[in-house]
Each structure stands twice: as structure tokens, then as C-alpha cells.
Amino acid sequence: MRDKRVIFLADCQSFYASVEKASHPEFQHQPVVVAGDPARRSGVILAACPLAKQQGVKTAERLGEALAKCPGLVVIKPRMQRYIEISQMITEIFQCYTDMVEPYSIDEQFMDVTGSLHLYGSPQELASQIQQRLLMETGIYTRFGISETKVLAKMACDNYAKKNDSGIYSLPVANLPETLWKLPIHQLFMAGSRMTAHFHAMGLPTIGDLARTPLPRLKEMMRRRFGKNSDINAELYWRIANGVDNSPVTPGTHEVAPKSVGHMMTLPRDYALLEEIKVIVLELTELVCQRCRGMGYMGQTVSVSCLGADYENMSGFSRQAKLMDPTNVTNQIYHAAVQLLERHWDGRPVRRVGVSLSGLTDDSEYQISLFEDPSRERSRALERTTDRLKARFGDSVILRAVSLAGNGQAVDRAAKIGGHYK
Numbered sequence: 001m002r003d004k005r006v007i008f009l010a011d012c013q014s015f016y017a018s019v020e021k022a023s024h025p026e027f028q029h030q031p032v033v034v035a036g037d038p039a040r041r042s043g044v045i046l047a048a049c050p051l052a053k054q055q056g057v058k059t060a061e062r063l064g065e066a067l068a069k070c071p072g073l074v075v076i077k078p079r080m081q082r083y084i085e086i087s088q089m090i091t092e093i094f095q096c097y098t099d100m101v102e103p104y105s106i107d108e109q110f111m112d113v114t115g116s117l118h119l120y121g122s123p124q125e126l127a128s129q130i131q132q133r134l135l136m137e138t139g140i141y142t143r144f145g146i147s148e149t150k151v152l153a154k155m156a157c158d159n160y161a162k163k164n165d166s167g168i169y170s171l172p173v174a175n176l177p178e179t180l181w182k183l184p185i186h187q188l189f190m191a192g193s194r195m196t197a198h199f200h201a202m203g204l205p206t207i208g209d210l211a212r213t214p215l216p217r218l219k220e221m222m223r224r225r226f227g228k229n230s231d232i233n234a235e236l237y238w239r240i241a242n243g244v245d246n247s248p249v250t251p252g253t254h255e256v257a258p259k260s261v262g263h264m265m266t267l268p269r270d271y272a273l274l275e276e277i278k279v280i281v282l283e284l285t286e287l288v289c290q291r292c293r294g295m296g297y298m299g300q301t302v303s304v305s306c307l308g309a310d311y312e313n314m315s316g317f318s319r320q321a322k323l324m325d326p327t328n329v330t331n332q333i334y335h336a337a338v339q340l341l342e343r344h345w346d347g348r349p350v351r352r353v354g355v356s357l358s359g360l361t362d363d364s365e366y367q368i369s370l371f372e373d374p375s376r377e378r379s380r381a382l383e384r385t386t387d388r389l390k391a392r393f394g395d396s397v398i399l400r401a402v403s404l405a406g407n408g409q410a411v412d413r414a415a416k417i418g419g420h421y422k
Contacts, residue, residue: 006123007249008111009145009153010130011162012090015107016047019086020076022139031055032074035063046078086138093134097126100249110150112249127168143167149245155180155189173243180243181208189240198225211241261297262356263287265409270309270349274342277306277350281341282400283409284355285334292357293387296364298326299357302333304340309351316352317344326361329379333357 012018016034021027031052036043045066048057055070067073087106094101097120100112113126120126127144134142144167145157156171159180171179186196188207202221204210210218215238222230239245263284271277281304292299301322308315319340327333337355386398 004114004148005112006114006117007147007150007153008113008123008127009104009150009157010090010094010109010111011143011145011157012107013141013143013162013167014047014049014053015087015140016078016083017049017052017076018047018140019083019138020079021049023082024076027074030074031057031070031072032076033057033063033066034078035066035075036077086140089138090134090140090142093137094130097130099251101251102249104154110153110249123170124168128166131167141167144169146170147243148173149243150247150249151189151240151245152180152243155187158189159183159187176211176243177208181206181211181241183207185210188237191237195237201225207241210237213238258295258297258360260303260356260358260360261288261291261295261299262303262354263291264305264352264354266352267350267409270351271353272349274345277341277345277353278338280353280409281337281355282330282334284353285337286330286400288355288357289328289330289333289383290387290390292328292360293363293383294391296362297360298328298363299333300326300359300361301357302336302340303354303356303358304337304344305352305354306341306345306350307352308348315346315348316350317346318354319344320358322359326359326363328357328363330383331379 017032020034021032024032029051031054032049033045033052034047035045043063045057045059045061045063048059048066052066052070052073055073057066057070057073063075067075083106087103091101091103091109094109094111098111098113098116100115102110104110113120113123117123117126120129123146127146131142131144134140143157143161145153145155145161146169147153147156152171152173156169160169160171161167183206185191185199185205185207186193188210191199199205199210202225204213213221215235218238219231219234222234226233265280265284267280271280301320303318303320305318306316321336321340323332323336333355389398
């Protein structure tokens with residue numbers, strides 16, 4: 001009989017805010033939030049420390065609302081590059097205890113400690129040891145959910161470890177009837193507000209009510225409510241409620257080869273002229289090709305999308321074209337992208353633009369035509385050189401001239417990660 005797995009879900013408390021408080025000891029005993037633009041008092045709350053939450057401040061609410069609740073709030077602008085670095089540092093600390101570490105998000109990571117637990121004692125002792133080390137080395141307080149499956153470790157953390165004094169909670173499968181099953185259905189992992197309302201309508205107000213419902217019966221109930229194609233969702237929720245999860249902790253799970261590489265940008269205003277939209281298409285094409293070269297891919301299918309600002313009366317297009325041969329050379333992709341833009345844009349203002357490349361193949365070998373322009377190989381060499389410079393000094397170290405015009409967004413975009421300043 002195979003030994004039971006011992007899986008941790010480690011969650012960094014108020015991650016962005018905790019990183020900032022560790023960097024600014026003077027704010028240690030003050031309510032701190034990380035938000036859009038403190039100077040303009042605008043944007044939304046990305047993270048709030050426990051002191052701020054005690055004043056009623058909530059993540060995702062507008063900064064103005066938070067300041068009304070807590071006038072003494074310390075507002076700090078996000079530094080996404082720093083948060084990524086700290087997250088990677090935490091991963092490296094986890095890897096000192098097990099090689100089975102799987103990042104789940106920037107502030108949550110799974111660890112399978114089954115093979116190394118005998119070196120450290122009980123799961124609670126190991127979790128406490130890691131917790132203390134993280135606090136000492138990074139200043140981040142981390143909670144640990146412990147169980148035999150990933151989904152139970154996640155619910156142990158969210159429903160119990162985040163609410164007790166130790167920040168550590170073990171949730172064995174055998175104890176589910178006395179613990180998890182007594183909780184209201186909205187505390188089930190992946191049960192949002194709409195699904196919670198449906199469960200209540202079906203007479204399933206607690207997690208236990210769902211877990212104890214025979215699976216064939218649950219499928220029948222969900223078919224009546226959602227239609228005949230609901231069996232997969234029925235089984236998914238039933239398995240979560242019963243803690244059934246065979247998925248392993250998989251290092252490198254986010255390094256799977258992509259099917260496409262793309263970038264989309266929401267513009268700061270409506271772009272109504274073809275020439276200014278072309279500037280954005282060029283900048284996005286350059287980003288896509290740079291990423292493809294960095295990952296070792298070429299692509300053969302170019303896609304372009306342009307959408308208007310009125311989401312109730314959608315305008316725009318999304319079209320693609322197949323090239324004769326795969327490539328990752330910016331000018332070649334841009335030429336195809338502009339043809340799509342000129343052919344399908346209806347002349348109405350554009351607020352979102354996207355470019356992507358699919359049909360990916362390895363770029364270590366490519367077809368050379370007898371009639372190929374010899375300058376294309378020089379273009380490949382030049383782009384490899386600029387890629388190295390950008391990797392070392394940042395994306396704004398070399399820019400196309402059009403990006404320095406008023407329509408370009410490359411300078412602003414180079415200063416951001418995920419839409420937030422580095």
C-alpha cells in the first residue's frame with residue numbers, strides 16, 4: 001500500500017503589503033496598502049496588511065473608498081519586479097526542504113514533503129520551521145495548509161490556517177465529516193457566488209451536503225439545472241468536496257510549451273487613425289517576436305485583434321493569416337499583421353489591440369529559400385543582438401523611432417510588469 005502524501009499549501013499573508021512593510025520598518029505598526037497611484041489617490045487596492053483590514057479596507061476596492069475608511073492609511077505604489085524576486089526567493093527556500101515545489105500563484109506554492117519529512121519530524125514541526133525561516137529571511141508571514149491532496153491543502157489553508165494563531169492547520173481526509181463538511185458551501189474551493197446560489201437552490205447549503213450526495217444523484221440534479229453537459233462540473237465539485245485529487249505536485253508545471261505567444265494592450269485613449277494604430281501593432285509585434293526568440297520558437301500563423309471601447313456595442317475584428325514559412329523576425333510578422341489591419345479595420349476608434357503568433361516550431365532549424373533576401377539573415381542577427389541588450393539593460397534601451405512619438409506606448413510599457421510599474 002502506497003504511503004499517504006503529505007502536501008503543504010503555503011500562502012504569504014498580504015504578500016505585496018508584507019514585502020513593502022519589510023522594506024519600510026517605519027511602517028511596521030501602521031495600516032499599509034499597495035495601490036495604483038498614491039499621488040493621484042486613484043486605482044484599486046492590490047493588497048492590504050492586517051492592520052488595514054481591521055479598519056475595513058478590502059482588496060480590490062477603490063483607493064478613495066479605503067482612504068475614507070482609514071484616513072491614516074499608508075499607500076505605496078506597487079513594485080512588481082520586487083514582488084517577483086521575493087516570490088522566487090521563497091521558492092528557493094522551499095526547495096531546501098523538498099525538490100517537489102509547484103508555484104500556484106505569486107504568493108502561493110504547493111510542496112510535497114512526503115519524501116523528506118522523516119528528516120524534520122511531524123508535518124506541523126516542518127511547517128513551523130519553514131514559517132520561522134521565511135519570517136526571518138524575508139519578513140513575510142506565511143500560513144500553511146497541510147493534507148493528503150492539493151485541493152485539501154488549499155482548503156485547509158484558506159478556511160483554517162488563515163484564521164488560527166499558528167497559521168498552520170492539518171486537514172486529514174478521515175476528519176472531513178467533523179471539519180470541512182460542516183462549513184457553508186461558499187467556502188468550498190472554486191465555488192463562486194453564482195455557483196453557491198445554485199447549490200443553495202438545489203438544497204445543498206453545506207460542503208457536507210454536497211459531499212454526501214451520491215455522484216449519480218448530483219449529476220442528475222445538475223443536469224436539470226444546467227443542461228445535459230453538466231456531468232463534468234458535477235464530478236469536479238463532488239471530488240473537491242470529498243477531497244479527491246490525484247494531481248501531483250509538479251515542479252515546472254508552468255513551463256509547458258505554449259500553443260501561441262501573444263500580447264494585448266488596452267490603450268490610454270481611443271486610437272482613430274490608421275497610422276497610430278500601426279505604431280501599436282508594431283510595438284506588440286516586436287514584443288511577441290522577442291518572446292518567441294527568447295523561448296526558441298518561430299510561428300507561422302499571425303493573429304491581430306482590435307476592439308472598441310464600448311463593450312456593450314462591441315466593434316472591431318479578430319483575424320489571422322498563415323505565412324508561407326515559420327519566422328520570428330519582427331518585420332516579417334509586422335508586414336502580415338498590417339495587411340490584416342488594413343483589410344479588416346472598419347475605421348471606428350480602437351481601444352484594445354492584440355497580436356499573437358501560433359503554429360509554433362523550434363527555431364533551431366529553418367528553411368532557406370534560393371530567392372530569399374540576404375538581408376533577412378542580417379535582420380535575424382540584429383534582433384538577436386538587440387534581444388541581448390534588452391535582457392541586460394531593459395526593454396527601453398533600444399526603441400524604434402515611432403515609439404518615441406506621442407502615439408507610442410513602448411516606453412511606458414517597458415516600465416511595467418502585468419500592467420503595474422516595476
